[in-house]
Amino acid sequence: MFASKRLGKELAKIHDKLPPGISVAKAEDLQEWQMDIKVLDDNPLYRDETYRLTFHFSSKYPIEPPEVTFNRTGGFKVPIHPHIYSNGFICLDLLGKQGWSPVQNVESVCMSIQSMLTGNTKNERPPDDEEFSSRNTKRPRDVNFYYHDNDV
Amino acid sequence: MSADSEDEFMSGMSSEGGFEDGNESDSVSFGEEFEDDEPALDFGLHDKDITSAPKKPYEVDFDVFGPRDIQKYQDKQIDEVGAILGQPPESTAILLRHARWNKERLIEGYMDHPEDVLEKAGLGLAGAVPAKTMVVDGFVCDICCEDEPGLETYAMKCGHRYCAECYRHYLSQKIREEGEAARIQCPGDGCSRIVDSKTLELLVEDDLKDRYHELLTRTYVDDKDNLKWCPAPNCIYAVECGVKKRDLNRIVPTVRCDCGHYFCFGCTLNDHLPTPCALVKMWLKKCEDDSETANWISANTKECPRCNSTIEKNGGCNHMTCRKCKNEFCWICMGVWSEHGTSWYNCNRYEEKSGSDARDAQAKSRQSLERYLHYYNRYANHEQSAKLDKDIYLKTEKKMTNLQSSSGMSWIEVQFLDTASQALQQCRQTLKWTYAFAYYLARNNLTEIFEDNQKDLEMAVENLSEMFEKPTSELAALKVDMMDKTSYCNKRRIILLSDTAENLKNGSWKFNIDINTA
Ligand SMILES: [Zn+2]
Ligand SMILES: [Zn+2]
Ligand SMILES: [Zn+2]
Ligand SMILES: [Zn+2]
Numbered sequence: 001m002f003a004s005k006r007l008g009k010e011l012a013k014i015h016d017k018l019p020p021g022i023s024v025a026k027a028e029d030l031q032e033w034q035m036d037i038k039v040l041d042d043n044p045l046y047r048d049e050t051y052r053l054t055f056h057f058s059s060k061y062p063i064e065p066p067e068v069t070f071n072r073t074g075g076f077k078v079p080i081h082p083h084i085y086s087n088g089f090i091c092l093d094l095l096g097k098q099g100w101s102p103v104q105n106v107e108s109v110c111m112s113i114q115s116m117l118t119g120n121t122k123n124e125r126p127p128d129d130e131e132f133s134s135r136n137t138k139r140p141r142d143v144n145f146y147y148h149d150n151d152v
Numbered sequence: 153m154s155a156d157s158e159d160e161f162m163s164g165m166s167s168e169g170g171f172e173d174g175n176e177s178d179s180v181s182f183g184e185e186f187e188d189d190e191p192a193l194d195f196g197l198h199d200k201d202i203t204s205a206p207k208k209p210y211e212v213d214f215d216v217f218g219p220r221d222i223q224k225y226q227d228k229q230i231d232e233v234g235a236i237l238g239q240p241p242e243s244t245a246i247l248l249r250h251a252r253w254n255k256e257r258l259i260e261g262y263m264d265h266p267e268d269v270l271e272k273a274g275l276g277l278a279g280a281v282p283a284k285t286m287v288v289d290g291f292v293c294d295i296c297c298e299d300e301p302g303l304e305t306y307a308m309k310c311g312h313r314y315c316a317e318c319y320r321h322y323l324s325q326k327i328r329e330e331g332e333a334a335r336i337q338c339p340g341d342g343c344s345r346i347v348d349s350k351t352l353e354l355l356v357e358d359d360l361k362d363r364y365h366e367l368l369t370r371t372y373v374d375d376k377d378n379l380k381w382c383p384a385p386n387c388i389y390a391v392e393c394g395v396k397k398r399d400l401n402r403i404v405p406t407v408r409c410d411c412g413h414y415f416c417f418g419c420t421l422n423d424h425l426p427t428p429c430a431l432v433k434m435w436l437k438k439c440e441d442d443s444e445t446a447n448w449i450s451a452n453t454k455e456c457p458r459c460n461s462t463i464e465k466n467g468g469c470n471h472m473t474c475r476k477c478k479n480e481f482c483w484i485c486m487g488v489w490s491e492h493g494t495s496w497y498n499c500n501r502y503e504e505k506s507g508s509d510a511r512d513a514q515a516k517s518r519q520s521l522e523r524y525l526h527y528y529n530r531y532a533n534h535e536q537s538a539k540l541d542k543d544i545y546l547k548t549e550k551k552m553t554n555l556q557s558s559s560g561m562s563w564i565e566v567q568f569l570d571t572a573s574q575a576l577q578q579c580r581q582t583l584k585w586t587y588a589f590a591y592y593l594a595r596n597n598l599t600e601i602f603e604d605n606q607k608d609l610e611m612a613v614e615n616l617s618e619m620f621e622k623p624t625s626e627l628a629a630l631k632v633d634m635m636d637k638t639s640y641c642n643k644r645r646i647i648l649l650s651d652t653a654e655n656l657k658n659g660s661w662k663f664n665i666d667i668n669t670a
Binding site: 003005006008009060062063064097101102103104 | 294295296297298314318321322325329330339340341342343
């Protein structure tokens with residue numbers, strides 16, 4: 001693997017100290033991690049909920065972005081948000097090829113997603129959710145997201 | 153096509169080899185097949201006046217460029233603009249790409265606010281920093297977390313420094329996997345500085361450099377409205393043409409690439425003269441939507457309208473003779489052949505029913521389907537006939553080659569078959585699109601002329617197509633006749649296209665839909 005040292009360091013770091021509301025659920029190897037996030041303020045859309053994210057790393061990580069999705073099994077819900085599909089896919093430009101920078105990491109991705117939820121007031125899914133979630137069986141990296149405007 | 157002529161061509165001939173696309177000339181003149189460097193051959197000399205005539209109404213000016221020309225032209229512009237702006241070539245290239253090669257706008261903007269322009273193009277503040285890697289004490293790479301002493305590192309002017317290895321991985325990911333070249337940004341988060349070619353030269357391996365330059369050339373052509381890649385598979389040429397998007401309802405800019413491929417510069421589809429792009433788009437969409445309704449039409453077998461025995465079509469010609477009852481009929485309209493080409497018979501024209509027939513909605517919808525099928529039938533039929541014509545030509549050509557020694561003809565002398573076949577293909581292509589055109593045409597005093605031209609071309613084409621079904625042994629003797637029929641086909645095509653293009657340019661055609669909303 002290209003950046004085993006990098007993932008090793010990230011692993012050490014996330015077991016050591018993470019920002020509030022973000023915690024490790026499972027990170028045993030260098031292929032797949034599970035991270036939990038909570039929204040800290042009193043946003044009624046997400047109050048008292050813990051959401052679980054799955055990170056997949058390709059052998060090209062961190063040159064290539066990780067694949068990040070919300071879990072919908074194991075008792076977890078997919079948070080409601082105009083940029084999050086009900087199948088757990090996230091439309092976030094920093095996770096796409098254009099927006100990704102190799103200096104981003106698991107922690108910074110979690111923080112971005114956390115703040116994306118914190119700032120949201122809309123109790124809705126993306127407009128094409130039904131069509132997209134039912135038809136889409138691809139992996140997130142094969143999806144060409146058209147990024148919804150990023151003011152939400 | 154007589155149904156029993158099939159055996160004639162079936163005796164163990166596999167058809168290999170395609171057409172020799174003559175790439176000896178850059179001219180678009182459709183009469184060019186008649187210009188031969190062998191003057192003794194008297195190839196259609198009667199067409200000389202047409203070939204040397206000035207540009208026809210449906211022809212447009214264009215140029216064909218190879219990858220090296222494009223590179224050279226690009227470099228020349230970079231040098232010119234670089235000299236004016238006082239910027240090194242690699243920065244000028246980035247500026248020009250960012251301005252989508254609009255020189256004037258770039259120079260003007262730069263003169264007013266150089267800093268802004270540099271910043272927006274991802275170049276930040278000027279000031280030459282030589283591109284080289286260096287070793288920095290106590291360096292830790294933010295990408296791979298390597299920190300061993302002596303690590304080679306690199307940063308552009310923005311100062312975002314990473315180990316050279318990570319930089320290389322990053323660039324190769326962008327170029328090889330993501331096909332990016334002109335707009336690769338610094339790996340730093342949120343940094344919009346564009347990776348310049350100097351950085352690339354320094355960091356990436358040679359095979360990737362080639363790919364990078366290929367992609368840059370690609371972006372150049374993609375960025376310029378007056379340049380387009382030839383859509384033929386694996387073709388390396390680009391075509392330059394000045395016809396603008398807004399002109400496309402008045403002209404059909406058909407160009408011929410050096411690879412021999414004819415295509416429309418407006419939409420890059422295959423030659424669709426005389427139909428404007430907007431109608432082509434509408435028509436193809438309609439055919440796709442209605443494909444099931446229309447499917448039965450493209451069937452290869454029909455019944456003889458007189459004796460009902462099954463007739464299979466195996467050549468392009470639509471003049472059918474039933475093997476059993478010898479009835480001669482037209483494959484398209486199933487009408488009696490002898491009436492074709494006479495003044496009162498019209499296979500190509502759709503006869504509108506009188507108003508009283510179509511009073512209720514059902515009758516109206518039936519009539520509109522009937523009308524569509526009339527045109528679709530003829531459209532699809534010419535498409536299919538063109539394929540069958542080609543098949544039969546390939547078989548004939550093979551046989552001719554075998555017969556060359558016995559007939560005493562040289563290779564050059566049998567080229568009239570090739571010429572005829574190419575004319576046939578091109579004319580059928582045109583005919584096919586005349587039916588899509590006619591479908592959208594609202595009747596006025598010009599439609600009749602159009603339909604007459606269409607009919608004349610159609611008859612000329614069927615007559616030539618029929619020649620290919622003669623026994624191969626007779627073909628040598630038919631050479632002069634075939635050449636005459638070939639040049640007549642081309643002449644009819646030119647007449648039809650000139651008339652249609654002229655009226656299109658003048659806005660004289662009336663369509664039954666709004667061509668501007670397509
Ligand atoms: Zn930077
Ligand atoms: Zn590194
Ligand atoms: Zn070409
Ligand atoms: Zn077109």
